[in-house]
Amino acid sequence: MLELKEVTKEFGNKKAVNEISFTVKNGNIYGIVGRNGAGKSTTFRMILKIIKPTSRRDFI
Numbered sequence: 001m002l003e004l005k006e007v008t009k010e011f012g013n014k015k016a017v018n019e020i021s022f023t024v025k026n027g028n029i030y031g032i033v034g035r036n037g038a039g040k041s042t043t044f045r046m047i048l049k050i051i052k053p054t055s056r057r058d059f060i
Helices: 040-047
Strands: 002-011 014-024
Touching: 002 040, 014 040
Parallel strands: none
Antiparallel strands: 002 014
Protein backbone atom coordinates (compact mmCIF):
# COMPACT_ATOMS: atom_id res chain seq x y z
CA MET A 1 0.00 0.00 0.00
CA LEU A 2 1.11 3.54 -0.73
CA GLU A 3 -0.34 6.45 1.21
CA LEU A 4 0.47 10.15 1.01
CA LYS A 5 -1.11 12.67 3.38
CA GLU A 6 -0.73 16.41 2.91
CA VAL A 7 2.59 16.16 1.06
CA THR A 8 4.05 19.45 -0.17
CA LYS A 9 7.13 20.23 -2.28
CA GLU A 10 8.44 23.74 -2.73
CA PHE A 11 11.27 24.95 -4.95
CA GLY A 12 12.27 28.32 -3.55
CA ASN A 13 9.02 30.24 -3.13
CA LYS A 14 7.08 28.14 -5.70
CA LYS A 15 4.90 25.21 -4.62
CA ALA A 16 5.20 22.38 -7.13
CA VAL A 17 2.92 20.10 -5.07
CA ASN A 18 0.56 21.50 -2.45
CA GLU A 19 -0.77 19.15 0.26
CA ILE A 20 -1.50 16.18 -2.02
CA SER A 21 -3.16 13.19 -0.37
CA PHE A 22 -4.09 9.78 -1.77
CA THR A 23 -3.98 6.05 -1.06
CA VAL A 24 -3.15 3.22 -3.47
CA LYS A 25 -4.12 -0.20 -2.16
CA ASN A 26 -2.20 -3.37 -3.07
CA GLY A 27 -3.27 -4.84 -6.39
CA ASN A 28 -4.88 -1.64 -7.69
CA ILE A 29 -3.61 0.44 -10.59
CA TYR A 30 -4.03 4.22 -10.73
CA GLY A 31 -2.88 7.03 -12.98
CA ILE A 32 -2.15 10.67 -12.32
CA VAL A 33 -3.49 13.08 -14.93
CA GLY A 34 -2.93 16.81 -15.14
CA ARG A 35 -1.66 19.63 -17.30
CA ASN A 36 2.01 20.50 -17.75
CA GLY A 37 3.50 21.83 -14.53
CA ALA A 38 0.80 20.29 -12.31
CA GLY A 39 3.35 18.36 -10.20
CA LYS A 40 2.92 14.83 -11.56
CA SER A 41 6.63 14.12 -12.06
CA THR A 42 7.53 15.81 -8.78
CA THR A 43 5.03 13.58 -6.98
CA PHE A 44 6.55 10.43 -8.52
CA ARG A 45 10.07 11.63 -7.68
CA MET A 46 9.02 12.00 -4.03
CA ILE A 47 7.41 8.54 -4.02
CA LEU A 48 10.66 7.07 -5.43
CA LYS A 49 12.67 9.07 -2.85
CA ILE A 50 14.66 10.87 -5.53
CA ILE A 51 13.70 14.17 -3.88
CA LYS A 52 12.41 14.89 -0.37
CA PRO A 53 9.10 16.59 0.36
CA THR A 54 9.27 20.06 1.90
CA SER A 55 6.59 19.03 4.37
CA ARG A 56 4.30 16.10 4.97
CA ARG A 57 1.87 14.80 7.52
CA ASP A 58 2.40 11.15 6.60
CA PHE A 59 4.15 9.18 3.86
CA ILE A 60 3.86 5.37 3.95
